[in-house]
Amino acid sequence: MRTAASSWGHIFYTGRVIVTIDGVAASGKSSVASGVARALGVPYVSSGLLYRAATLLALEAGVPLDEAPALLTHLHAHPLRLEALSAGNRVWCGKRELTDDLHSSRVDGGVSRVAALPEVRAWVDAQLRALPAPFVAEGRDMGTHVFPQADAKFYLTASPRVRAERRARERPEDVPAIEAALIERDHRDRAQSAPAPDARLIDTGTLPLDGVIGAVLAALPARRA
Numbered sequence: 416m417r418t419a420a421s422s423w424g425h426i427f428y429t430g431r432v433i434v435t436i437d438g439v440a441a442s443g444k445s446s447v448a449s450g451v452a453r454a455l456g457v458p459y460v461s462s463g464l465l466y467r468a469a470t471l472l473a474l475e476a477g478v479p480l481d482e483a484p485a486l487l488t489h490l491h492a493h494p495l496r497l498e499a500l501s502a503g504n505r506v507w508c509g510k511r512e513l514t515d516d517l518h519s520s521r522v523d524g525g526v527s528r529v530a531a532l533p534e535v536r537a538w539v540d541a542q543l544r545a546l547p548a549p550f551v552a553e554g555r556d557m558g559t560h561v562f563p564q565a566d567a568k569f570y571l572t573a574s575p576r577v578r579a580e581r582r583a584r585e586r587p588e589d590v591p592a593i594e595a596a597l598i599e600r601d602h603r604d605r606a607q608s609a610p611a612p613d614a615r616l617i618d619t620g621t622l623p624l625d626g627v628i629g630a631v632l633a634a635l636p637a638r639r640a
């Protein structure tokens with residue numbers, strides 16, 4: 416019997432299919448995108464890592480986070496490369512790997528300011544659109560703005576408390592502090608975080624990770640070839 420994954424795996428292998436998974440902070444986007452991509456045998460693309468890497472470089476160089484011209488000059492002088500591996504995305508600046516430094520509270524606290532700059536958004540979008548499909552792309556505006564032509568779109572939600580409890584398992588911080596920071600970041604990111612009208616909404620608060628991945632795979636449109 417052909418499963419949704421194997422059937423789609425065939426299309427992904429031969430076609431230029433794009434699936435988008437957007438959602439609020441810590442809703443499960445990268446874990447779900449990674450699981451779906453692995454089931455389909457394709458890479459996933461974690462767009463937030465480029466915003467995080469731009470923020471890290473700005474913080475390290477002392478570039479003010481809302482000064483777009485200075486930030487863009489710095490980014491062009493220190494080009495970033497997103498390595499879209501299905502086992503986990505990595506970000507490089509020349510020979511230096513930044514990946515492990517991108518999920519600190521310091522970067523979390525500044526990234527929404529950097530992501531609010533239209534010039535930075537255009538810089539990220541150009542890098543994402545240059546990637547060869549097929550892939551699964553996750554972020555905030557993958558289905559609305561970057562890949563509006565995507566073949567299937569999903570939007571993940573969960574309550575701030577559930578998301579904070581999950582993040583607390585990864586970081587030595589208490590749940591109320593993480594929850595407050597997530598609510599603040601949701602608020603700052605709201606301009607680019609609306610679900611696409613044609614996205615399927617999934618509340619991940621009531622499902623285990625495998626359940627969310629299964630729900631995405633089951634909702635992929637029928638094979639066309």
Ligand SMILES: Nc1ncnc2c1ncn2[C@@H]1O[C@H](COP(=O)(O)OP(=O)(O)O)[C@@H](O)[C@H]1O
Nearest residue numbers: 440441442443444445446581619622623624627
């Ligand atoms: N459905 C789920 N049930 C339980 N834990 C989950 C679920 N989805 C994600 N997680 C966990 O929640 C945390 C945040 O998930 P992550 O994929 O990093 O979210 P995002 O990419 O949206 O920030 C991770 O520790 C992940 O393992």
Ligand SMILES: Nc1ccn([C@H]2C[C@H](O)[C@@H](COP(=O)(O)OP(=O)(O)O)O2)c(=O)n1
Nearest residue numbers: 440441462463464466526530554555556604
């Ligand atoms: N496509 C995207 C992806 C991320 N962002 C911004 C919004 C977020 O605050 C940061 C980091 O996003 P990321 O998805 O890496 O992390 P969280 O899931 O929010 O913890 O980047 C964005 O504006 N547009």
